[in-house]
Amino acid sequence: MSLSISRQQWNALIEALDDVRRQRHLVTYRALLERLDLPAPAMRTLALALEHLAQLDAKAQRPLRSALVISQGASRLPRTGFFECAERLGCFSGPVDGLAAASWHASEVARVFEFDYPEGV
Template sequence: MIDTNALARELDALRCQGETIQYKAMAEQLGIQPPRQIQQLATLLEAIQEDDALLGRPQRAALVIQKGGKPIPRQGFFQKLKALGIYNGSDQGPEAEMWHQNELEKLFTTDTPDSPTSI
């Protein structure tokens, strides 16, 4: 089983590069094997969301986006944000897209205490 530390390192590298990644590509990069490859990744991403919320950091899980359609995370991402009390909008559509875009801007312009760029 892949732990959240490996995922956090990958997300931090993406953040530093100003890039996003699709769910399947991230799962494969981490070596997560089918079946339920995306579900396993989603569980890890939710743990990262909880950590980031607890520490008041931008949501690094926003860097993982769905394939096709709008380049934003899946509905479960927004549902977790609601459960954490961070977001109370729609799970999809313009409101979700705008929130996601704002979060990406925070991620790409803000150094976090444990990020390689804030040394």
């Protein structure tokens, strides 16, 4: 499945992530979906958009902003697809669940909070 969202929807996603980054917060997939107007199936569209953003960030050697999006479950971590994507991009290696994933995620979130992203990217 390929990503198919408008420039306006893409910009809204970047703006939403920039907002939570500046506030040094994380956002759940559900809260982000409620904020954005994405085409159905919205969750799959969001996942593809976040993976695309991760690819762009990794290629530019930036911390992965998609790390700011977490599940609302008890783990407070991104879904396993995030870790699988990060592994494909060479940013993470190890089991996609457990202590190694949680530790890497915490480190990546700290890097995202500290990084100064170019505007509109």
